Amino acid sequence: MLLPTTNLNIESIVRLPAPEAVRALSPMSEAANRTVIEGRETVKRILAREDPRLLVVVGPCSVHDTAATLDYAKRLLRLKRQVEREFVVLMRVYFEKPRTTIGWKGLINDPRLDGSCDVTSGLKLARELLREINELGMPAATEFLDPVVPQYIADFVAWAAIGARTTESQTHREMASGLSMPVGFKNSTDGSLQTAMDAMLSARHPHSFLGVDNEGCTAIVNSRGNPWGHVVLRGGRGHTNFHDEAIRDAAAKLAAAGLPAAIMVDCSHANSGKKHERQEVVWQNLIEQKLKGSPALIGVMVESFIHEGSQPFPRPARELKYGVSITDPCIGWETTERLLLGGAESLASARNSEPEPAIA
Numbered sequence: 001m002l003l004p005t006t007n008l009n010i011e012s013i014v015r016l017p018a019p020e021a022v023r024a025l026s027p028m029s030e031a032a033n034r035t036v037i038e039g040r041e042t043v044k045r046i047l048a049r050e051d052p053r054l055l056v057v058v059g060p061c062s063v064h065d066t067a068a069t070l071d072y073a074k075r076l077l078r079l080k081r082q083v084e085r086e087f088v089v090l091m092r093v094y095f096e097k098p099r100t101t102i103g104w105k106g107l108i109n110d111p112r113l114d115g116s117c118d119v120t121s122g123l124k125l126a127r128e129l130l131r132e133i134n135e136l137g138m139p140a141a142t143e144f145l146d147p148v149v150p151q152y153i154a155d156f157v158a159w160a161a162i163g164a165r166t167t168e169s170q171t172h173r174e175m176a177s178g179l180s181m182p183v184g185f186k187n188s189t190d191g192s193l194q195t196a197m198d199a200m201l202s203a204r205h206p207h208s209f210l211g212v213d214n215e216g217c218t219a220i221v222n223s224r225g226n227p228w229g230h231v232v233l234r235g236g237r238g239h240t241n242f243h244d245e246a247i248r249d250a251a252a253k254l255a256a257a258g259l260p261a262a263i264m265v266d267c268s269h270a271n272s273g274k275k276h277e278r279q280e281v282v283w284q285n286l287i288e289q290k291l292k293g294s295p296a297l298i299g300v301m302v303e304s305f306i307h308e309g310s311q312p313f314p315r316p317a318r319e320l321k322y323g324v325s326i327t328d329p330c331i332g333w334e335t336t337e338r339l340l341l342g343g344a345e346s347l348a349s350a351r352n353s354e355p356e357p358a359i360a
Contacts, residue, residue: 016120018216019151026127028155032134039139039158042088043182044228046298047262051088054290054347055264055299057141057159058336059092061310061328063107066129068323069093072306072333077138079337083344086351090159091138092303095126096145097327098165104313104326108149113317113326123152130156147175148212157181164189164234164269167199175211176203178223184232184264184299191236191270193250197257200229230262232301235270242271242282244289251296264299268328276308276329280339287343291350302339308332 007013045051059076063069073091080089097106104110108122130153133140139158144150145166154160160179164186166172176183176199183203188195203226211221233241233250241250242265251261265271265286272278279302286300306323313326320326331339 020214035134058302060305086344086347090141093140173202174207174209182228186232196231234266266301268303303330304336305330
């Protein structure tokens with residue numbers, strides 16, 4: 001008699017609906033399609049140095065309340081329009097949370113916040129939320145963690161991140177090579193830039209890898225390679241990398257490797273010492289660098305929500321405070337407005353004070 005040798009630690013396997021079935025429930029609309037396409041093309045122009053504006057990816061650390069997220073999106077859209085001469089604003093709409101050990105894995109994995117892990121409902125909820133946000137005219141940014149998820153929601157995403165814990169992963173580099181939008185690769189948690197550079201280089205090339213097709217069947221995916229990668233500096237292991245020396249050093253290393261010296265800086269995580277209020281210090285430093293003409297600095301990321309800080313979780317959903325993060329602490333809306341409006345005013349003043357070119 002043969003003894004079992006597979007799935008010994010698997011309690012159950014639940015089939016997901018095919019990507020095409022979930023997409024059919026929240027189909028792409030003309031308004032959302034226009035937002036996605038314009039968002040992607042604008043980011044590409046920034047990376048190609050054809051648009052001098054600063055890319056700003058701002059929003060909650062993670063989505064846990066769709067009503068509060070839509071509330072934030074509407075506020076951010078109004079602010080986006082006020083600062084659009086200086087900034088290109090995309091909203092963080094993050095559904096997946098990489099965990100160092102254990103913890104809530106995000107809205108897709110556990111949409112009811114109760115450990116039930118109804119991934120099917122999570123995928124449907126995430127897709128519908130992205131459609132609503134894009135239909136407002138607010139382009140969305142997200143981090144892709146599970147390599148199957150892009151088949152369900154990527155058509156609504158203007159910019160994607162590969163996180164510090166997954167930048168070294170071959171699976172994520174292959175996935176990024178096939179994504180349809182620009183991708184930011186974060187330096188590793190120890191602060192290593194080389195990991196992000198290696199990921200960026202790998203993703204620029206074609207790959208063949210395992211994935212799922214539109215019908216949800218296991219398939220070999222053959223990618224073309226994604227030329228729109230760049231690095232995201234987030235600090236690491238007790239040190240920061242947002243100062244001008246760090247950005248100049250990163251730009252020189254990228255250029256020496258034959259890679260575009262286009263750098264986004266994350267104001268949170270190790271760059272803020274995980275203190276949400278210190279994001280403002282990092283932001284102001286980056287605006288000063290931009291005023292001095294830093295050629296490599298193309299973008300900034302900020303973790304922001306309606307109210308500042310974070311709240312303990314897990315706990316019953318009915319006890320959660322509205323508009324407060326349940327993962328990393330965020331700056332509040334008033335601070336977000338002040339930073340973006342103040343930064344835009346500073347950049348506009350500098351631009352307006354530039355001397356007119358001489359007439360030959």
